[in-house]
Amino acid sequence: MLPYVLNWGVVATGGIADVVTADMRKVPGVNVLAVSSRQLARAREFAAKHGVERAYGDYRELLADPDVHVVYVATPHGQHHEVAKAALEAGKHVLCEKAITLTVAQAEDLVATARARNLFLMEAMWTRFNPLIRDVRALAANDAIGEVRTIRADFGFQHDFDAQDRLWAKEAGGGALLDLGIYPVALAHALLGEPESVTAVGALAPTDVDADAGVLLSYPHGAHALLSCSLVATYETKAEIVGTAGRIQIADPFYNPTRIVVNGVEHTCADGGYTHQIREVVERVTAGDTESPEMTLDDTLAVMRTLEAALHQIGVDYTTVA
Incomplete structure (x- = not known):
């Protein structure tokens, strides 16, 4: 059973990660615990700006952190499949920026992985x-x-x-x-x-x-x-x-x-x-749900x-x- 307060890890430090992380901090039940970037200095700068406790120079280090419950994937689209799949395989719930992957086959693979591991996965279609x-x-x-x-x-x-x-x-x-x-x-x-x-x-x-x-x-x-x-x-x-x-x-x-x-x-x-989408993730994950009824995985695949x-x-x- 997860605690009500979910520890989040943010993968990437670009513009969308910056804005979404700022909004994460407004949502009850969210603690942005960790951030990773290919450049450790950028991760540390991002962490200092947003009050994030842990900074990593590789997303794999963030995924290995046992205290991270949910991973927000904010990399460019081309890395979504690689990072989101690794996060699911590490036992983390995932919110992945849109478009969730480059191809239908990649998206189907992520959905199958999440369902097989009984983990929450949602595309970040905030609209x-x-x-x-x-x-x-x-x-x-x-x-x-x-x-x-x-x-x-x-x-x-x-x-x-x-x-x-x-x-x-x-x-x-x-x-x-x-x-x-x-x-x-x-x-x-x-x-x-x-x-x-x-x-x-x-x-x-x-x-x-x-x-x-x-x-x-x-x-x-x-x-x-x-x-x-x-x-x-x-x-x-x-x-x-x-x-x-x-x-x-x-x-x-x-x-x-x-x-x-x-x-x-x-x-x-x-x-x-x-x-609103961050609240949805918190509510669903703490309830034990593996997807959102408002943004289902079948919707994402379609x-x-x-x-x-x-x-x-x-x-x-x-x-x-x-």
């Missing part, structure tokens, strides 16, 4: 736990806008090309779809489920990752999602769900909204951020199948680096 997104899902499920027919969502910004940058480097899992496109795809999945068909177009960067993408997800009886993402053009990061009896507009940024408009009526919420199908149509194959 699912935003209070307004929870409201959107409930409203759509309860026919507040009738039958959902169309979803439109975009996420893009200009990011200067640099072959060594993680957003452009193939070995790091770079490209628009895995980093940005996963948000609109996951939103469509949350409301309409896994599509019957996927159609994608896009352009390749010199590093053979997708620079941008347009994706059409098709569902039974003509329902569809029109989604786009880009690392070369800036979009308004809004979303709209249109039904037979109304519409829901999700304000920018739709992946962490503070405002939605439902059939002309505004709803607001200032309590966004990463704390989104990965859609992303992989789109990537293959654009000409991106991560099996060469996975």
Whole structure:
């Protein structure tokens, strides 16, 4: 039986780890005990900033720490499978940044490992736990806008090309779809489920990752999602769900909204951020659950199948680096 206070280990010290760790410290039941980085000096600097007791120069040292209960994997996508699998094999529960892996096969391997070892595993799709997104899902499920027919969502910004940058480097899992496109795809999945068909177009960067993408997800009886993402053009990061009896507009940024408009009526919420998904992990792990009912492992696998199908149509194959 785990104690109520869960000791967390953070693998990597980049921007996302910095922001999420700051939010971890706001959640009851969380003690950020350890951090690792390939450079011990960076781990120590991160530890000092966030009040973390232990700093390691290798993630394997963190995984060997018997006092760590939960591991948050915040490395670039290309390392997610390696680190998350090692954490599960070390007997740790895992929260892994999205996209959970580079390929469906890798994701299936992580899910099988977690289930075989009876350990908690969740992809860090924080949008699912935003209070307004929870409201959107409930409203759509309860026919507040009738039958959902169309979803439109975009996420893009200009990011200067640099072959060594993680957003452009193939070995790091770079490209628009895995980093940005996963948000609109996951939103469509949350409301309409896994599509019957996927159609994608896009352009390749010199590093053979997708620079941008347009994706059409098709569902039974003509329902569809029109989604786009880009690392070369800036979009308004809004979303709209249109039904037979109304519409829901999700304000920018739709992946962490503070405002939605439902059939002309505004709803607001200032309590966004990463704390909601951290609370979910704490509640599930302390209850002995091995996955979240709001962000199931089957959901993660379904989104990965859609992303992989789109990537293959654009000409991106991560099996060469996975």
